[in-house]
Amino acid sequence: MLLETCLAIGGIAGAILAMKRWQIKKRDIKGDRKAAYLSRITNTTGDKPPNIIIVLCDDLGFGDIGCFGNASIKTPHVDILARHGMMFKNCNSSAPVCSPYRAGLLTGRYGIRGHVAGVFFPSGLLSLLISPFFYSRGMRGLSPDEITLAEVLERAGYATGMVGKWHLGDRRPHLPNDFGFNHFFGAHFSNDMVPYAIYRNRDVAIPAPADQDVLTQQLTKDAISFIDSSVRSGKPFFLYYAQPFPHDPLHASPAFRGKSLAGLYGDAVEELDWSIGEIIATLKHHGVFDNTMIIFTSDNGPWHEGNPGYQRGRKYLPFEGGSRVPMIACWPARIPPGTTCKSPCSHLDIFPTILSLLGIAPPQDRVIDGQDISPILSNPQIATNQHPYHYIPLKNAKAIRKGKWKYHSRHGSDNAAYFLLRPGPFLFDMEADPQEAYNLAMNHPDIAKELASELEQFNASLKKNQRGWILRA
């Protein structure tokens, strides 16, 4: 009996390893292209480029902060960013779920292009067993040939630091320090995964299980320390501050626990807001607040708690509640204060926009799915353009947004009570009907047909050239 069990396990393991080897062969990693691109980037720091801070919350809903209409949670420091900067009311994240989203934010490309086709689970038996089937070609982290914002900025002369949740792989060559961050302090994955340890660069700083109650305090301290040392070094800096909250399970330090009017969720968000206040104070202390671009946002819609702000659906769904998130860009030296942008845009745009602001040409060997929206930063009234944004929960697009129109292919219901049903297709006018309530496909058959075809072509292109490689002429 023991022999048979061993043989069976051995057989399964062998099959998995064989499949993985086959997948690795098929992965078409193009590290040489990446190296060639990065080597061409020159130091831009002579032009006094802005410092860049991205504050990314985890599962924070569109309606969870004061300046976006929340009355129960006090976010005075986020509200300061809004008063000094631009609020984006029509910004979608790059994916409605964690890992694909983070790939999209850092690369300007849909997660699937970098083999990020789902949430990465911690390395271990489960991850190993599901990897051949669940992950894109078995890859358990962001593909090493993807080019991240940190790598570009590092080449351009920035000090690059990351604080918080990574979630793009928990082993080499998928770690923050493998992707251009000189400094890392945080966790490899979500705060509901185990073993939840906190790393400083490649070493464990706080062994699992880390006390999450004090996590925001620790991350804030580290973020400030990174800013301090970067300013002292005379370099511009890029800080990617990926807050682990208000992702479930919720935590807050004793000073914030029970203080908000919105339960532990509100406490966590108010502590996160405090953290932003500390960062603003540090920037002001160093006299660099005016020339720092702070982008405040969230990765996707809310999960079990949280307020999607009158959008339909929640996290993971291709409805707006899954990916419409609050975004603020504050950069007093450049962005007009107290402004609001209503044009559709996406976090995919952050990579090409920052490159454009710094005068760095984007990679030419691969599709960049986002677009340069830097003109909007000077004038939020610029009319909606027709750049298409796709809604890709996992491996292919379920919906497409173009201008005011959003088209859903037939896909699984958003309603758990009817999860077996596949209603649609739907065409929604997102200006007249932001809640995706009324199907206009019959009223505008030409638009529905055009978008259906574009969505289909996009999915076909993903099948044919998932990585989006552009062949050199």
Added chain:
Amino acid sequence: MLLETCLAIGGIAGAILAMKRWQIKKRDIKGDRKAAYLSRITNTTGDKPPNIIIVLCDDLGFGDIGCFGNASIKTPHVDILARHGMMFKNCNSSAPVCSPYRAGLLTGRYGIRGHVAGVFFPSGLLSLLISPFFYSRGMRGLSPDEITLAEVLERAGYATGMVGKWHLGDRRPHLPNDFGFNHFFGAHFSNDMVPYAIYRNRDVAIPAPADQDVLTQQLTKDAISFIDSSVRSGKPFFLYYAQPFPHDPLHASPAFRGKSLAGLYGDAVEELDWSIGEIIATLKHHGVFDNTMIIFTSDNGPWHEGNPGYQRGRKYLPFEGGSRVPMIACWPARIPPGTTCKSPCSHLDIFPTILSLLGIAPPQDRVIDGQDISPILSNPQIATNQHPYHYIPLKNAKAIRKGKWKYHSRHGSDNAAYFLLRPGPFLFDMEADPQEAYNLAMNHPDIAKELASELEQFNASLKKNQRGWILRA
């Protein structure tokens, strides 16, 4: 092979029949109690009681009509009812899904008490096969010993008519004419079920498949004809007008098709609004508008299309989007015009409230789950009381509302992407947080504990005495 198949089918059929026989024995039908109660009701029509019309829409969302904030769908006639009557902003239906809801509306008791524990499918093999497992004790319609509003009003001297969708059984003794309606014109079940025929009383009037495009026109004509003949007869009347729309599949007549700004859904709602206009005109023509109580509402939240009006979730779910519906009560002779009631109430209250208005004692042999809210009809400012309302999608309660608090037990996620998860329990302050976003269970452990216990006791009482029989002293 044929023999084995026949034997297997025979065996399964035999087992089902045996189980059904056993279930029928266990059904504890108490027809004598019902007869005794009804026999005690005396004719009340000497006091000029109001005519009563309930206009029930199917799957219409809280945000789908003009006076409840919709800008795309024009509902001038429903809006007239609001201007002449009272809008209920905090009214929940008796269940978030069709058949249990309709049982609750007509009896003032949760559907499960009358063996309505799910949606009834048309009689046939599917219905037969699932009935032992899916339906409460295999009953495929409202239990014959349930007392409906129509039966009470018929005994009180009213002409009773029903037009539209029944959905409480498609065979005797479960049909509208078995439950106090002298007149019936409509369908036995939802418009997505087959064979979809239209009946006049017990006979097929329009064979399946009935043309649903002209259904609202036909139902309107019949409703008006019923009002005409009732007024001519000198009797007060009760009309239950159960609109089949905007339940999917959507239909509208050529005059309305493509006319709204909200697709076919909006067209169907605008035609339904027209229908209400025709009814108002008929009442005015007969000079009886002032002494007619018109209740306009919906059975549950929206399904694939439609706007739940900033509530969380949709049809079938124990979140508000499943059962918070628009309700208007218009009765110029009694209800102050242009008023709004914000106190929590339920469609379960309609049965005891109408009985109270007519001075008829409710049945004493069974629990009535609703409460008499007739004082609110004169003064909508009456403070919220502590009557508990339960959220029962099928056989037991998943959540409880009491005053401003709503408590969810741990139950399946509302989010189809996480349908396997069971988050919670949650305690929500429905005044501060109507979107059920922030769990306050940790902030108010006493309230959470009290409501958890009340919910548990209620579910235990359903197990012990599902029918809610009250033993005579």
